[in-house]
Amino acid sequence: MVTNSKRRSRVKTALERVRAEDPNAGTRGRLIDAAISTFAAKGFHGATTRDIATAAGMSPAAVYVHFSTKEELLYTIMRDGHTLARDLVRASIATSADPTEQLYRAIYNFTMWHARRHTRARITNYELGAISPDHLTEIRRLRNEINALMRETVENGVAAGQFTTPDVRLTVAALLSITIDVTRWYTESGPTKAEEVAAHYGLLALRVVGAGDHLPRVLADA
Amino acid sequence: MVTNSKRRSRVKTALERVRAEDPNAGTRGRLIDAAISTFAAKGFHGATTRDIATAAGMSPAAVYVHFSTKEELLYTIMRDGHTLARDLVRASIATSADPTEQLYRAIYNFTMWHARRHTRARITNYELGAISPDHLTEIRRLRNEINALMRETVENGVAAGQFTTPDVRLTVAALLSITIDVTRWYTESGPTKAEEVAAHYGLLALRVVGAGDHLPRVLADA
Numbered sequence: 001m002v003t004n005s006k007r008r009s010r011v012k013t014a015l016e017r018v019r020a021e022d023p024n025a026g027t028r029g030r031l032i033d034a035a036i037s038t039f040a041a042k043g044f045h046g047a048t049t050r051d052i053a054t055a056a057g058m059s060p061a062a063v064y065v066h067f068s069t070k071e072e073l074l075y076t077i078m079r080d081g082h083t084l085a086r087d088l089v090r091a092s093i094a095t096s097a098d099p100t101e102q103l104y105r106a107i108y109n110f111t112m113w114h115a116r117r118h119t120r121a122r123i124t125n126y127e128l129g130a131i132s133p134d135h136l137t138e139i140r141r142l143r144n145e146i147n148a149l150m151r152e153t154v155e156n157g158v159a160a161g162q163f164t165t166p167d168v169r170l171t172v173a174a175l176l177s178i179t180i181d182v183t184r185w186y187t188e189s190g191p192t193k194a195e196e197v198a199a200h201y202g203l204l205a206l207r208v209v210g211a212g213d214h215l216p217r218v219l220a221d222a
Numbered sequence: 223m224v225t226n227s228k229r230r231s232r233v234k235t236a237l238e239r240v241r242a243e244d245p246n247a248g249t250r251g252r253l254i255d256a257a258i259s260t261f262a263a264k265g266f267h268g269a270t271t272r273d274i275a276t277a278a279g280m281s282p283a284a285v286y287v288h289f290s291t292k293e294e295l296l297y298t299i300m301r302d303g304h305t306l307a308r309d310l311v312r313a314s315i316a317t318s319a320d321p322t323e324q325l326y327r328a329i330y331n332f333t334m335w336h337a338r339r340h341t342r343a344r345i346t347n348y349e350l351g352a353i354s355p356d357h358l359t360e361i362r363r364l365r366n367e368i369n370a371l372m373r374e375t376v377e378n379g380v381a382a383g384q385f386t387t388p389d390v391r392l393t394v395a396a397l398l399s400i401t402i403d404v405t406r407w408y409t410e411s412g413p414t415k416a417e418e419v420a421a422h423y424g425l426l427a428l429r430v431v432g433a434g435d436h437l438p439r440v441l442a443d444a
Contacts, residue, residue, distance in 0.1 A: 041351070046267020126348065126406065129263075170414065170422040173407065174400045181399030184348065192392065200392040207429045 028066050030056050032080075035073045040119045044074055044130040074127055075135040081117075081124030082142035088113055089149045099157030100211050106153065107179060107205040108198045114182040115194035122183040150175060154209055163209035175205050250288050252278050254302075257295040262341045266296055266352040296349055297357040303339075303346030304364035310335055311371045321379030322433050328375065329401060329427040330420045336404040337416035344405040372397060376431055385431035397427050 034056035038047045049070050053060045067073045092105040114121045128136060150172045157163030165171045178201055186197065256278035260269045271292050275282045289295045314327040336343045350358060372394045379385030387393045400423055408419065 043265030043267040043352075045265040045269075166425070167418075167422050170419060171426065174423060174426050177400050177403030177407075178396045180406070181403045184402070185395065185399075196389075197392060200389050201396060203388070204393065204396050204430050207432060208426050210429060 108202040111198040333420040
């Protein structure tokens with residue numbers, strides 16, 4: 001049996017991975033961080049392995065010890081990003097049996113990840129066209145898992161009489177859009193803290209599924 | 223005085239520009255179309271003027287007759303895209319004096335543009351980091367106009383007692399995110415027509431501003 005405290009400890013672990021200052025310690029991690037900033041500045045196609053090596057303070061030859069191609073670096077960033085996002089949504093849903101609470105927490109934590117790690121998350125979400133067909137299949141599998149978790153939550157909310165929607169698929173697309181698009185506009189230097197965006201988007205998500213009446217209860221409990 | 227028929231004719235003209243099969247006729251337009259497909263395939267930094275010329279069936283020298291740099295091509299795409307989007311939102315709002323109707327139509331038409339022209343709209347929205355500081359100032363001015371139009375509509379709805387929101391700025395950010403993110407996932411080969419996405423997102427937008435009760439009236443009138 002999964003107790004509430006076990007559930008909370010699971011989501012805490014997933015959140016700690018998001019909050020950790022240096023999620024990719026060591027040489028491999030330094031290379032991944034360098035690749036993220038280089039891809040962000042020049043795009044995947046415009047960035048060379050030499051650019052990434054320079055940003056990491058290494059020689060191009062040293063890069064190849066860890067990653068055989070530039071594409072493998074991009075794939076690793078996307079795979080790790082999608083895996084973390086999937087785990088975060090899953091852990092958020094596991095904190096409660098109530099669809100309204102599940103949705104609020106999933107959107108809150110998913111938004112936090114996209115705001116706190118906006119450069120990493122932007123590359124994770126927007127460079128699908130640049131990876132190999134095999135790698136794309138793997139990334140699509142992870143994306144489908146995230147979609148399925150959200151879809152199940154919305155469907156459970158509809159079944160429980162808490163949510164109403166004329167189209168679950170498009171509603172889930174919109175919920176994911178609100179959070180993913182944070183990576184396009186959010187900056188630390190802007191007027192809003194990540195927590196404020198996450199809390200507001202949690203509320204908007206409940207409105208989107210027609211669960212406005214449940215807001216005060218979730219807020220009191222969050 | 224602006225009559226209702228004049229208002230409707232204005233939004234019709236803006237919509238016709240979106241629906242037009244070939245919005246950039248002539249050599250200059252062929253180059254812009256070629257640049258859009260080349261930037262989409264290789265990213266701005268990865269695309270060369272030669273790639274764009276080849277895609278347009280022209281010589282690189284012929285490109286320079288129309289655009290002095292690759293950046294000028296990108297800026298032209300972004301300026302035209304943002305201008306069209308701004309005109310479309312403005313014309314949609316001008317069709318009615320009722321904030322609920324204004325918001326529904328603005329989101330419907332804005333979503334239509336992002337779905338129908340998803341490649342053009344993706345480049346318009348995601349390559350801000352690649353243009354010159356002067357050009358970025360001009361694009362930011364257009365973006366601020368779109369934001370101000372949406373913000374004014376939401377504020378008018380709150381003042382009229384039709385909308386409620388704890389944070390207008392973040393609510394407008396979420397409304398724009400839902401529509402702009404369509405360019406990331408929408409394809410003509412998917413299961414949903416652009417009109418269906420636009421209609422569903424129009425409804426979700428009204429839910430986002432807490433105007434769920436006004437839905438049937440807007441639907442009957444749309």
